[in-house]
Amino acid sequence: MNHHRLPAGWHVTLADLSAGMLATAHHQLNQYGHALRFVVHDAQALPFADHSFDAIIANHMLYHVPNRPAAYAEFCRVLKPSGRLYAATISRDNMRELDALVSHVHPFRAQDRAAANSMSDRRQRTGFNLEHGAEELSQWFASVTLHRYADALVVPEAEPLVAYIRSIGVLPEDELVRFQHHVEEVIERQGPIHISKDVGMFEACQSNPS
Numbered sequence: 001m002n003h004h005r006l007p008a009g010w011h012v013t014l015a016d017l018s019a020g021m022l023a024t025a026h027h028q029l030n031q032y033g034h035a036l037r038f039v040v041h042d043a044q045a046l047p048f049a050d051h052s053f054d055a056i057i058a059n060h061m062l063y064h065v066p067n068r069p070a071a072y073a074e075f076c077r078v079l080k081p082s083g084r085l086y087a088a089t090i091s092r093d094n095m096r097e098l099d100a101l102v103s104h105v106h107p108f109r110a111q112d113r114a115a116a117n118s119m120s121d122r123r124q125r126t127g128f129n130l131e132h133g134a135e136e137l138s139q140w141f142a143s144v145t146l147h148r149y150a151d152a153l154v155v156p157e158a159e160p161l162v163a164y165i166r167s168i169g170v171l172p173e174d175e176l177v178r179f180q181h182h183v184e185e186v187i188e189r190q191g192p193i194h195i196s197k198d199v200g201m202f203e204a205c206q207s208n209p210s
Helices: 019-032 068-078 096-105 110-114 133-137 159-168 173-190
Strands: 012-016 036-040 053-059 079-090 143-155 193-205
Touching (some): 019 036, 053 068, 079 133, 096 173, 096 193, 133 143
Antiparallel strands (some): 079 193, 143 193
């Protein structure tokens, strides 16, 4: 936990569309005694006063928002003139090695891959991803900077990959069995699987930094 890094006097609002997510966060964080507020709300219609926040953190969530322009308008409204938006997302090619493993049992075209998750547009050419996010944010913010973070997963066994693929629903159960067998064979042949992660964060503000 990073609670000790939160400066005294800060007022933090934790918000999500899911009441269950907020309940879990409240249970885990309430013990630390900071001034935390938990609010169930929609990013497209924020229940806050104009110019009331120094910063907004949108952590891997904007690609789930159906109407991002409405959310951006709300962000601009509730941020102070000097406030900043910090929005994390992924590249369209994030975890490409995992895509290759899945394609071994279920070949798909690039457009099928982009549309595989109906709950998110992060794989789409115009989705909220590292490739397109700056263009989109620049329509609302005067300054947009991308901070890229190179990372990777090293996976020594098949089960975590099978569980992840099952959770996102891209393979039926019969193909999951074949997928597990394929991953086990790859690990036995070449050792732990290396999966690259291409993630980053856009820092945006309504005025150009001096």
